[in-house]
Amino acid sequence: MKNIDKISRRRFLQTSGAVLAANAAPAAAVSSAAGDAAKQTPPALHKLLRKASIPASKGARVVIVGGGWSGLTMAKYLRRFNPAFDVLLIDRQSAFVSFPVSNAWLADQVSLDFLSHSFFDAANNHGYHFLQTTALGFEGESRRVYTDRGYVEYDYLVLAPGIEYDYPRIGVDDDEAQSLLFHRYPGGFVTSSELLTIKHKIHHFPGGTFLLNVPDGDYRCTAAPYERACMVAAVFKRRRVRAKILLLDMNSEIKIKKAGFSRAFEQLYGDYIEYLPSSLISNVDIEGRRVETEFDEYPFDDAIIYPPVRASRLLEEAGITDPYSPQKAADTDPFRYHLIGDERVYVTGDSRSQPFSKGGHTAHSEAQYVAEVIAAHALDKEVLWRSPQTMCFSAVDIEPLRAMSIITYYKFNRQTGLFAFDRTHLIDQWDAQGARRAWPGPRACIGTCSTFSRPCGR
Ligand SMILES: Cc1cc2nc3c(=O)[nH]c(=O)nc-3n(C[C@H](O)[C@H](O)[C@H](O)COP(=O)(O)OP(=O)(O)OC[C@H]3O[C@@H](n4cnc5c(N)ncnc54)[C@H](O)[C@@H]3O)c2cc1C
Numbered sequence: 001m002k003n004i005d006k007i008s009r010r011r012f013l014q015t016s017g018a019v020l021a022a023n024a025a026p027a028a029a030v031s032s033a034a035g036d037a038a039k040q041t042p043p044a045l046h047k048l049l050r051k052a053s054i055p056a057s058k059g060a061r062v063v064i065v066g067g068g069w070s071g072l073t074m075a076k077y078l079r080r081f082n083p084a085f086d087v088l089l090i091d092r093q094s095a096f097v098s099f100p101v102s103n104a105w106l107a108d109q110v111s112l113d114f115l116s117h118s119f120f121d122a123a124n125n126h127g128y129h130f131l132q133t134t135a136l137g138f139e140g141e142s143r144r145v146y147t148d149r150g151y152v153e154y155d156y157l158v159l160a161p162g163i164e165y166d167y168p169r170i171g172v173d174d175d176e177a178q179s180l181l182f183h184r185y186p187g188g189f190v191t192s193s194e195l196l197t198i199k200h201k202i203h204h205f206p207g208g209t210f211l212l213n214v215p216d217g218d219y220r221c222t223a224a225p226y227e228r229a230c231m232v233a234a235v236f237k238r239r240r241v242r243a244k245i246l247l248l249d250m251n252s253e254i255k256i257k258k259a260g261f262s263r264a265f266e267q268l269y270g271d272y273i274e275y276l277p278s279s280l281i282s283n284v285d286i287e288g289r290r291v292e293t294e295f296d297e298y299p300f301d302d303a304i305i306y307p308p309v310r311a312s313r314l315l316e317e318a319g320i321t322d323p324y325s326p327q328k329a330a331d332t333d334p335f336r337y338h339l340i341g342d343e344r345v346y347v348t349g350d351s352r353s354q355p356f357s358k359g360g361h362t363a364h365s366e367a368q369y370v371a372e373v374i375a376a377h378a379l380d381k382e383v384l385w386r387s388p389q390t391m392c393f394s395a396v397d398i399e400p401l402r403a404m405s406i407i408t409y410y411k412f413n414r415q416t417g418l419f420a421f422d423r424t425h426l427i428d429q430w431d432a433q434g435a436r437r438a439w440p441g442p443r444a445c446i447g448t449c450s451t452f453s454r455p456c457g458r
Contacts, residue, residue, distance in 0.1 A: 048136070050150040062087050068096075070364070075128045086129075089122075106195070136148060160347075207241050210302050212245060219358065220358040222357060230394075230397070249275065257394060279293045
């Protein structure tokens with residue numbers, strides 16, 4: 001009981017875009033006061049006050065916010081563990097585009113078709129509903145999620161909205177500057193439009209200095225920024241562009257697959273990549289095209305700037321953030337994933353509070369477990385905790401395609417109260433065999449095939 005009241009009071013009411021809706025239509029019946037409020041509400045916002053137009057629920061409704069690796073897997077497995085569930089997946093985007101394997105796509109090793117999938121197909125094939133809309137917030141007491149197409153009621157809510165960039169951590173505080181930086185030098189780790197912009201940049205770069213960086217903290221996909229530097233260099237090499245890639249690492253050394261990436265930087269891209277560890281970015285001069293670190297300044301002609309990340313703002317705006325979390329993650333049970341004090345609301349994927357590697361495969365394997373936890377809760381049963389699995393392939397070369405990989409699990413240390421890696425299997429010798437394991441492997445490995453189409457034996 002202790003936190004339910006606290007959470008529900010704060011949650012939706014703090015969500016800026018939806019405050020009007022909450023004031024005009026609190027959980028109780030719509031009153032004359034709400035009528036007055038509605039009269040004062042600009043017509044464009046009236047739809048926020050209405051119930052969203054979706055099929056009537058045929059069982060306990062589970063609403064999932066976010067159709068990434070976590071939400072999509074959850075949507076499929078919830079019904080597998082409890083066929084009586086009626087599942088609704090919400091995403092603001094019209095189609096799914098995979099980030100895993102997108103670095104290889106930048107270098108033309110797979111097609112966009114390979115990365116893109118229809119949410120409708122996934123929903124039709126696995127018997128759930130999909131609604132394209134943006135979630136604005138939720139209210140725990142009335143069990144409503146507010147969206148820009150009206151509100152939706154839930155019995156269980158899963159929040160899997162992924163990450164956002166934390167621009168102030170590279171000295172960019174101002175909203176306008178953040179927006180300009182995002183559009184001009186996108187990091188390519190949050191939306192698919194960023195990827196399209198990046199691909200155009202590297203395939204048309206006329207030459208000069210191209211800057212990339214690796215953020216610090218628990219950022220999305222530890223290997224991906226190093227892999228991306230290799231793929232950008234491979235494209236420049238193939239195009240015979242006279243370019244210098246400055247790779248500013250905000251960490252003191254390569255964080256993962258160190259031997260393999262070091263060897264690739266030296267042996268394959270010695271003429272292209274200059275790797276600069278311990279480069280803590282303190283400011284970006286967007287118009288002047290210059291990145292500042294504590295001791296140096298780096299002018300560039302073009303750039304991909306990947307700021308440190310934080311959990312989706314949706315969690316903070318809903319008032320469920322753990323005040324001690326540096327990435328503004330929600331205050332959740334580390335084994336069961338539900339909000340402390342509310343076993344109807346779960347947070348999964350890269351927005352989770354646990355320090356698991358932010359990866360698509362982590363999110364995919366974790367979601368299968370959490371789907372079972374939610375199903376068990378509804379059936380008044382228990383499920384034993386099991387670790388997610390992290391699996392990550394990294395391409396380093398394209399002629400021929402060569403890659404390396406890592407697979408790991410996690411264990412909880414009761415003495416320290418912390419999670420640590422467990423049963424790690426690293427192959428940091430990149431070769432064509434590694435690439436064959438990865439491509440077209442990832443479609444099966446991280447479940448794309450079974451997540452989108454009819455069950456394919458996995
Ligand atoms: C270049 C690159 C390479 C990578 N390589 C690998 C790899 O090899 N292996 C691996 O395992 N992982 C890899 N990853 C990481 C992987 O992509 C992420 O960890 C994974 O996408 C996380 O899944 P998620 O479901 O938590 O978040 P996301 O995939 O980001 O999904 C979140 C979804 O929520 C939606 N959303 C957010 N807010 C709202 C809202 N308010 N209303 C409605 N919808 C909302 C978004 O539109 C999005 O679709 C890579 C990432 C990148 C960028």
